[in-house]
Amino acid sequence: MATCGTHTCRFTVFAVPLLLLLFTGPGLGGRVLVYPVDGSHWINMKVLVKALHARGHGVDVIRSSESWYIEEESPLYTSITIPQDKLTENFFLVYLKNYMQAQREGASAFTFLRLTSQFLSMISEAHAVNCAMLADILDQESLVRSLSEARYDLVLTDPAIATGVVLAKRLGLPVVLNVRWITSGDGQYAIAPSPLSYVPVPGSGFTDKMSFTERIRNVLFYGVVLFQERVMVGPSYDAICAKYIQGGCDVVSLIQEADIWLFRSDFVFDFPRPTMPNVVYIGGFQCWPGGLDSLPPDLEDFVGGAGEHGVIIMTLGSLVDALPDDVTEEIAGVFAKMPQKVIWRHVGQRPSTLGNNTLMVDWMPQKDLLGHPQTRVFVAHGGTNGVQEAIYYGVPVLGIPLFFDQYDNLLRLQERGAGKIIPLAEVNGPSFEKGLQEVLHQDSYRHSMQRLSRLHRDQPIPPLDLAIFWTEYVMRHKGAAHLRTEAYRMPWYAYYSVDVLVTLLAVVCVFFLSAVMMFRCLCCRGRRVSKAKQH
Known part of the structure; x- marks a missing residue:
């Protein structure tokens, strides 16, 4: 058996990502439209923007005029600033103060229920505000025409706020997600089978080893996720889809339709669970060997x-x-x-x-x-x-x-x-x-x-290089539909084969009833013959 010496192994670890980038060329000179989420989400999105810029791609970033973190002037990108009057930062900080106080004081269950209701309302308001900003974009025919004529290769967006995927649908562009969260929780629940028996729902505080009682609670937590998705968040996007997307759309289906998911996790950190071929795990992509700067x-x-x-x-x-x-x-x-x-x-x-x-x-x-x-x-x-x-x-x-x-x-x-x-x-x-x-x-x-x-x-390719490779892969191939499951197009009863089970059950019932009826007929006929012989 051939062995790998220390120097050879070290060369392989560093050569593979280098060759990967060399074979894909110095950059395709593509154009990327970035629709980010503000706050800490922008910190990791900016890492991808910087890497794309270094590869020679042109990057345009849509930002609010009231953005907290996304700079209007940057050498890495050209900003498209949308006027916006209302953000939810103050409301969030007030909620946070009240929530921390309640935790410290051991508040009653009623208080926590009230705070949970406030939290869901806050999330709903945040999505509504961002949908209003998207409506401002789509109402400007000149801006939409400009975006269409820019010939972007794809939209890179964070679906924690899903306005980016709606805009991509309107422009007819492939989508790459920089994702861990979507509008209603952990993104993996939307794209891959997620058995609630061993996949803990975010917020449950459970591991992948749950007792029977914990599995019951896990199902109830999932019910809260569905409530948030369909009642608290969904209506804002439904209104946008109905008004601006021909034939309408469903925001969760648009997220599921994305070509590549750059998922900000890995299974060193997360619990093992089912996944899909267009999910690329890039946990820790913002870190790299020798990537540290000198301290002030x-x-x-x-x-x-x-x-x-x-x-x-x-x-x-x-x-x-x-x-x-x-x-x-x-x-x-x-x-x-x-x-x-x-x-x-x-x-x-x-x-x-x-x-x-x-x-x-x-x-x-x-x-x-x-x-x-x-x-x-x-x-x-x-x-x-x-x-x-x-x-x-x-x-x-x-x-x-x-x-x-x-x-x-x-x-x-x-x-x-x-x-x-x-x-x-x-x-x-x-x-x-x-x-x-x-x-x-x-x-x-x-x-x-x-x-x-x-x-x-211990990975053959650093996560950031992996992220850039798959982003450029979508550019080269105008999408990655062959990696995407079509399961999201199926109604729930077809996805879970309820219709098949009902049909098979009906066939079995018909066969059983037919057999019973035939048996009864034969028995009745036998009795009649027996009576006729007696007479």
């Missing part, structure tokens, strides 16, 4: 002075500036007692218990700090980007989940021994200190996370 001088000096104890970094993502004041005071007090240095993204009043070992910043280069050899623990909320980056750089996580998918993300790390969760309601000085000491000093956490890191990195 002030951070480099701070980290460099940490010595053998290293550094702890803490951030709660782009939407949460600070925790409730009492929680912040207790966390700061715990950090002050630690021998490690701490870099903490915190916007707002400085806690009175802050120690000299803690540096508070408005922003931090998260990937560069996670990739620094001095970093020991990542205290985080459990957002997808941060969790994937922690896996890539092998840093164990102490998680304080707040909302959305964060608990489920952290649960996957905890299940694999690479992280620990402290629910917000249980965060106080003693619990935070205990959790932090555990993750810092029990070697199993670091070893488990480093094992996940090795598994994640």
Whole structure:
């Protein structure tokens, strides 16, 4: 049997993606229309935009005039700015404050039910606002004509807000999704078989090993997903489809119709489950070997002075500036007692218990700090980007989940021994200190996370190169319909073969009834013959 020497294997690992890109040429010089979702979703979309620009493709990005993160001027793309007066950021922040307070105070079930209702209303409003923005685009005949005449090769969009797929349908363009979430939850539920017996619904807090009771609850959680899809979100898109798409459309079917799904996960992180041939897993694509930048001088000096104890970094993502004041005071007090240095993204009043070992910043280069050899623990909320980056750089996580998918993300790390969760309601000085000491000093956490890191990195093609290859594949072939299942066109009763089962059951019933009737006829005839002989 032929063997592979160390140098040969290393050459293969780096040569395969290089040859892949060489054989596809320096770039097709295509044109890509990007319809992104704002906020943290734009952070990872921008990675793809940068890579497409580097390959020589022209990129146009549709953005709102009130965008939080998407710059109007950029060397990477040309922006198409749509005037918009109303966004839901303030409403979201008010909801978030109330939700965190309810968690901390151990509110009643009625309070959480009310907050859940507010959350669903907020999501519905966000989709309605974005649908109104799409209507503004489609009402401008000159803009639609300009987009049609631009001869784009495809639309690259994030279907967490699905206006991009509706616009692509209107323009008749192939679609590539940069996706983890769709309008009603985890995107994989929309495209692949998802047995509720072992595929946990987002928000359920379950793993792929569920008890009978948990499987019942999992089905109920899926009912909430369907309610959100059909009652809370669907009507906004139905109205847009009815008005602007000839023959109408269904937004979930449009998402299912996408040519390629660049899925921001992988099975090092996620639980194994069925998938489809046009789903390309690119979890951690925003990370790459040697992709770290130098730290700013002030951070480099701070980290460099940490010595053998290293550094702890803490951030709660782009939407949460600070925790409730009492929680912040207790966390700061715990950090002050630690021998490690701490870099903490915190916007707002400085806690009175802050120690000299803690540096508070408005922003931090998260990937560069996670990739620094001095970093020991990542205290985080459990957002997808941060969790994937922690896996890539092998840093164990102490998680304080707040909302959305964060608990489920952290649960996957905890299940694999690479992280620990402290629910917000249980965060106080003693619990935070205990959790932090555990993750810092029990070697199993670091070893488990480093094992996940090795598994994640052991790929023949880096995820970003894979994403660009399949995007250009759609350009070269004007789509990828041959990889797409047609199951989404089937009604539910055909998909689940209910009509077949009913037909077979009817045939069996007819056969059985015919046999019974024939038997009865024969019996009756026999009796008549017997009586005739007796007479």
